[in-house]
Amino acid sequence: MGTLIEWYDFYIFGMLAKTISVQFFPEGNDVAALLSTLAIFAAGFIVRPFGALLFGRLGDLIGRKYTFLLTLVLMGSATFLIGLVPGYKTIGVLAPILVLLLRLIQGLALGGEYGGAATYVAEHAPANKRGLYTSWIQTTATLGLFVALGVILLVKSSMSNEAFDAEWGGWRYPFWLSILLVGVSIYIRMKMKESPLFAKLKHEGKTSVNPLKESFSHKANFKMVLLALFGAVMGQGVIWYTGQFYAQNFLETRVMIEFGQSRTILLWAILFATPFFVFFGWLSDKIGRKWIMLIGMLLGVLFYRPIYQSFLDSVDHTKIEFVDLKVTAKPKIEAVPIGTTNGFVRTITTSYASANGWAYTETVRDTVRQQGDAIVAKPITKYTDRQLPKPVFWKFVWLVFIQIFFVTMVYGPVAAFLVELFPTKIRYTSMSLPYHIGNGVFGGLVPFIGLLLTTSFPADPLVGLWYPIIVASLCFVIGALYLNNKIDPNVND
Amino acid sequence: MNKLKRYAGLVWIIAGPLIFILLLIAAWYNIDSAGKKDINNPVPWVIIIGIFLPIVIGLVIFGWYALKGEYDHLPEDSTEIE
Numbered sequence: 001m002g003t004l005i006e007w008y009d010f011y012i013f014g015m016l017a018k019t020i021s022v023q024f025f026p027e028g029n030d031v032a033a034l035l036s037t038l039a040i041f042a043a044g045f046i047v048r049p050f051g052a053l054l055f056g057r058l059g060d061l062i063g064r065k066y067t068f069l070l071t072l073v074l075m076g077s078a079t080f081l082i083g084l085v086p087g088y089k090t091i092g093v094l095a096p097i098l099v100l101l102l103r104l105i106q107g108l109a110l111g112g113e114y115g116g117a118a119t120y121v122a123e124h125a126p127a128n129k130r131g132l133y134t135s136w137i138q139t140t141a142t143l144g145l146f147v148a149l150g151v152i153l154l155v156k157s158s159m160s161n162e163a164f165d166a167e168w169g170g171w172r173y174p175f176w177l178s179i180l181l182v183g184v185s186i187y188i189r190m191k192m193k194e195s196p197l198f199a200k201l202k203h204e205g206k207t208s209v210n211p212l213k214e215s216f217s218h219k220a221n222f223k224m225v226l227l228a229l230f231g232a233v234m235g236q237g238v239i240w241y242t243g244q245f246y247a248q249n250f251l252e253t254r255v256m257i258e259f260g261q262s263r264t265i266l267l268w269a270i271l272f273a274t275p276f277f278v279f280f281g282w283l284s285d286k287i288g289r290k291w292i293m294l295i296g297m298l299l300g301v302l303f304y305r306p307i308y309q310s311f312l313d314s315v316d317h318t319k320i321e322f323v324d325l326k327v328t329a330k331p332k333i334e335a336v337p338i339g340t341t342n343g344f345v346r347t348i349t350t351s352y353a354s355a356n357g358w359a360y361t362e363t364v365r366d367t368v369r370q371q372g373d374a375i376v377a378k379p380i381t382k383y384t385d386r387q388l389p390k391p392v393f394w395k396f397v398w399l400v401f402i403q404i405f406f407v408t409m410v411y412g413p414v415a416a417f418l419v420e421l422f423p424t425k426i427r428y429t430s431m432s433l434p435y436h437i438g439n440g441v442f443g444g445l446v447p448f449i450g451l452l453l454t455t456s457f458p459a460d461p462l463v464g465l466w467y468p469i470i471v472a473s474l475c476f477v478i479g480a481l482y483l484n485n486k487i488d489p490n491v492n493d
Numbered sequence: 494m495n496k497l498k499r500y501a502g503l504v505w506i507i508a509g510p511l512i513f514i515l516l517l518i519a520a521w522y523n524i525d526s527a528g529k530k531d532i533n534n535p536v537p538w539v540i541i542i543g544i545f546l547p548i549v550i551g552l553v554i555f556g557w558y559a560l561k562g563e564y565d566h567l568p569e570d571s572t573e574i575e
Contacts, residue, residue, distance in 0.1 A: 046540060046543075046544060049544075219558075219563075220568065222554075223555075223558050223563050223564070224567075224568070226551055226552075226554060226555040226558070227555070227564065227567075229548075229551065230505075230551075230552060230555055437548065441544055441545075441548065445541070448531060448532070448537060448541070451530060451531060451532055452519060452523065452532045455523070455530065455532060456523075474508075477501075478505075481494075481497065481498055481501055482498060482559070482564045482567075483567075484567045
């Protein structure tokens with residue numbers, strides 16, 4: 001519950017990024033733009049791994065229970081406070097500074113949470129059910145996304161866009177809700193007992209004196225940290241981000257599906273796929289963790305391009321049969337003069353709907369002469385706000401579901417795999433760092449490298465997929481060569 | 494199999510600096526004060542290159558360990574790690 005809430009808190013910021021940037025990081029202000037960039041990149045890339053080190057160390061020194069209680073309080077308070085920061089219009093540059101600081105605290109807390117939760121559950125689980133038990137922790141990242149999507153959709157559908165986007169509008173409600181959720185989860189966690197394995201070590205005085213030093217300066221342990229990162233978590237991170245965030249972004253910015261429908265597609269796909277986290281966690285207890293994770297990566301490598309090509313083909317107007325296509329609103333025509341020339345750019349926006357369920361807005365831009373309307377440049381046509389008919393909608397749900405299914409294969413068993421790789425006294429520290437580098441850095445780079453590749457090679461709309469494909473392939477090779485499929489029966493060491 | 498693991502270590506040792514050089518080249522070509530996209534902004538590049546440097550060093554060390562046969566046998570319990 002607590003881990004789910006932490007993910008919820010982390011995601012709502014990203015999902016409301018557009019509104020948040022208008023409120024706190026207005027365009028045309030260089031300081032605000034710099035703070036905005038830092039809020040996006042530093043929270044994921046620097047602060048998450050740093051949080052893993054800081055809280056991992058604490059967790060190995062003072063215990064799992066109190067450490068992940070602390071991360072939960074930090075995360076919940078930071079999220080709630082973001083919802084209380086007045087906008088840039090009211091307090092000026094202080095607004096983006098406060099939001100950046102709170103976002104960094106969120107990143108720090110997230111970095112500390114996962115390792116603690118996974119370690120805690122694994123250390124309570126029977127040896128033959130470690131994959132099954134920890135797979136429940138693995139569902140929380142996706143369910144956090146699900147709850148964040150659901151809450152935002154619910155709030156948005158209950159008010160107008162203006163009321164939602166206002167300075168003290170509906171976009172703040174998901175942040176405020178966090179304090180309630182965190183309160184419940186703190187209550188639950190306070191009642192929990194310390195991990196029995198850690199409590200035993202502490203009782204015997206065998207806890208680590210310096211977990212950071214033991215994790216990263218002892219060659220025998222450091223080589224396992226490297227193996228975990230390059231042979232498992234690096235690939236897992238890119239498969240996770242591609243299956244959920246890249247897919248959503250692609251549907252909204254490339255396929256141009258209307259906001260509500262694109263989010264609903266993701267919600268259905270998550271709902272259908274989530275049980276497979278538990279299934280693959282359970283299966284990993286029977287047949288080992290390695291090959292389930294690696295096959296998940298391989299399937300992503302093989303099927304990403306066909307899946308995304310299928311998205312594009314499904315909305316290709318040259319291949320669609322529109323039945324009884326009608327204009328639904330009077331076309332809007334705008335004309336903007338081009339400098340001192342005698343021409344102007346004309347934009348015609350027309351909304352259409354067909355009897356077989358399609359709806360879209362067509363925007364045609366062309367350059368015409370001032371006298372008369374002879375077209376002198378080839379018109380550019382764009383389709384936005386697409387609404388899909390039922391069969392195509394469910395086809396898209398299926399295509400996103402397949403990607404999340406791959407996620408469940410790589411992500412379901414990974415907590416048990418990481419726990420078994422490291423000894424109890426430095427487990428929190430040792431497993432947290434590779435996990436957050438794999439997810440925060442390799443996974444978090446999916447949109448940035450995607451944009452980089454799309455800008456460099458604009459002719460291929462799927463070029464952004466090469467980054468997750470290459471990273472997952474590399475990880476597959478390293479994992480297949482070096483990882484062991486053996487399940488460690490004893491994590492009490 | 495162990496021979497393959499060791500030879501592959503050379504690939505990881507070479508891949509590390511190669512990836513880093515590619516990142517530097519990409520940053521050099523894309524940072525543009527007139528551009529409006531994230532990839533034109535130097536701040537993300539500084540953060541990414543800064544965080545990738547230790548990762549790349551880690552990949553080289555991983556390759557070195559592989560080459561030296563450190564992964565021929567993986568530890569089966571913590572006594573082998575301590």
